[in-house]
Amino acid sequence: MPHSQHDEDAPATTGGLDAPVTLLTDSLEKPLLDDRDYRVVRLDNELEALLVHDPETDKASAALDVNVGNF
Numbered sequence: 001m002p003h004s005q006h007d008e009d010a011p012a013t014t015g016g017l018d019a020p021v022t023l024l025t026d027s028l029e030k031p032l033l034d035d036r037d038y039r040v041v042r043l044d045n046e047l048e049a050l051l052v053h054d055p056e057t058d059k060a061s062a063a064l065d066v067n068v069g070n071f
Contacts, residue, residue, distance in 0.1 A: 020044040 024040040037053040 024048065 020043070022042045024042055026037070026039045028038045028040070030036075030038065035055065039051045039053075040048060041051060042048050
């Protein structure tokens with residue numbers, strides 16, 4: 001779903017659970033030829049996530065960066 005269809009600070013529903021999400025930004029600097037949409041959101045548990053929407057792909061992936069200690 002394109003970011004223009006989401007409301008800032010709107011709760012997102014996932015699997016029947018409410019997950020409050022705060023939109024931090026959807027205007028990141030990117031190359032002119034990059035057709036992907038980017039959003040930075042903060043979840044209710046203070047986790048910040050970069051969401052990338054690529055209309056040209058049928059794959060999904062996720063990554064996690066733990067910035068302290070060992071994982």
